[in-house]
Amino acid sequence: MPMIKKIWICGFLIFIRVFVFCQVPVFDQRQAFDYLEKQCSFGPRNPGSDAHEKCLKFIIDELKKYSSCVEKQTFRMTLPLGSNTYQCTNVMASFGQQSKRILLCAHWDTRPRADHDPNPENRNTPILGANDGASGVAVLLELARILHNHRAPIGIELVFFDAEDAGLDGQPETWCLGSKYFAESGWLTVFPQYAILLDLIGDRDLLLPIEHYSSLYAPSYVDQIWSRAEDLGLSAFVRSKGPAVIDDHLNLLKIGIPSVDIIDFDYTYWHTVEDTPDKCSPESLQTIGTVLLHLIYDPE
Secondary structure, three states: OOOHHHHHHHHHHHHHHHHHHHHOOOOHHHHHHHHHHHHHOOOOOOOOOOOHHHHHHHHHHHHHHOOOOOEEEEEEEOOOOOEEEEEEEEEEEOOOOOOOOOEEEEOOOOOOOOOOOOOOOHHHEEEHHHHHHHHHHHHHHHHHHHHHOOOOOOEEEEEEHHHHHHHHHHHHHOOOOOHHHHHHHHHOOOOOOOOEEEOOOOOOOOOEEEOHHHHHHHHHHHHHHHHHHOOOOOOOEEEOOOOOOOOHHHHHHHHHHHHHEEEOOOOOOOOOOOOOHHEEEEHHHHHHHHHHHHHHOOOO
């Protein structure tokens, strides 16, 4: 093949890489916040509630608009907070067939008791979970819409975990039951390169230090995510050390998937009846969505 023709072909491939794959879509913060408010409109979404069933249907119906591969994993689980057995459901949507894949996840259930509420009279009341639950799901649903409209250069799994938030304080094994079931079931047939968990990411005063277990067990991916945020000028991502959080990423780490928990655990309204949409902001959702879109559409 003549040298000029080779150069032309190489140049064309570079053009495709830069101008087709590397154009990073814009994250629609208003659409994401609408997803947050829609989930909250059902009410508290703890397993066993009518709102739980309505929200599950909404998530599945929305995902089916954007992915031809939407699966649900149904299981029965005795939740420690209340000691009742409920039907729970994890949901997964796949995008692309590429061997290089990223798993993005959040929990969609809400806490059945506001046990950290400053008012003792509220402590048996289920929480609305605008930040603790709905915020991460909102970002994933908006990503699903974008992934449908803009072909990504890598494959993506979106996973929505149930039964995360009914654990007992001081008993780590009672938390994150949906992701535990997911990890141990072998449902995931192709392991992703790494996973990112979104939890408590809608706070109006968003500040994201590096979660301890993520730093300990997935340091290269932590650096990749926080470096990308720094390059984008997103000051909510800070290099300070955050707390060690019992969260869904631990069950993924246990089966060998490097996993990073993006979480703002310093949230005044955590596990209180005041975890409502007015405590969250579209701008915070956009911060998270923008970083994820750059990781997806302009991977290193």
